[in-house]
Amino acid sequence: MPELPEVETIARKLRNVLLKRRFETMTVLWAKTIANINPEDFIQTMQGATVNDIRRRGKYLIFDLDNNKDLVIHLRMSGKFSMHPAGAGFEDNKHTRVRMLLDNELVLNYIDQRKFGRFYLVDDANTITSKLGPEPLSSQFSVEWLKQGLSQRTAQLKTLLLNQSFIAGLGNIYASEALWDARLHPCRISSTISRKEATALHRAIRNALKKGLKNMGTTLGTGHANFYSVGRRSGRNSDQLNVFRRTGQPCPRCKKTIERIIVGQRSTHICTTCQKLED
């Protein structure tokens, strides 16, 4: 569930608390979380390493370590972090997969109910992130680039927006919201998108992400699998969603009922009045 705004919110929070901190004792409670090496080697390399910087690329978190390694983390559906003072009484979350004791007597827990999140310890984060498309909030992502990219492909619009090698960081929530804002049907074939429509989509993508960022992410409901920044801090964006998971409710623009359809095997929410399929 964490998409660009959620991962960025977490990165900012972690930057505040983790910069220049050193990892002391590491515990891996679910081995598969460590994706590319065995947990013993992971622990060996992580213990004693200091965090020089924390970045985000697409939906990946990148810890820049002082031992010339990068810790690259993908939260997938339910990965999250919480911090608490070291010592008994705080370590009771049964979904904790990695426990990291810091040099300031705080513990950073990686908690992941569904166990899909992955840690990669690599020499250079680029080995993982190089296949990603441009950052939608960077100047690289221009109207011109988007128009060009759409015209060279023939995929359904929403499927293409979810393709991380086309554009990085969009997931089901923000892709759906952007398409609604731009009044584009998710099943439109990308090559048929006009310049005017591409301009609207470009603006809509940026606006959806910026709004998500401003609201510190989208937390849906209160379950364990939902997004929380760090600890139990939830985002405020869910109240302001226009279509996502609002089946049966009125479209905020035209009041027609929002419908749920499946596009590229994913549930998608649209207003059939605002988002027409004719070319």
Next chain:
DNA sequence: AGTCTTGTTCGACT
């Protein structure tokens, strides 16, 4: 027990 959830990867096909 079966269905649903999401992001990503795999493999078949064009």
Next chain:
DNA sequence: CAGTCGAACAAGAC
């Protein structure tokens, strides 16, 4: 060879 799309997968909640 590259793009597209559907199947499969990760694991747990209900």
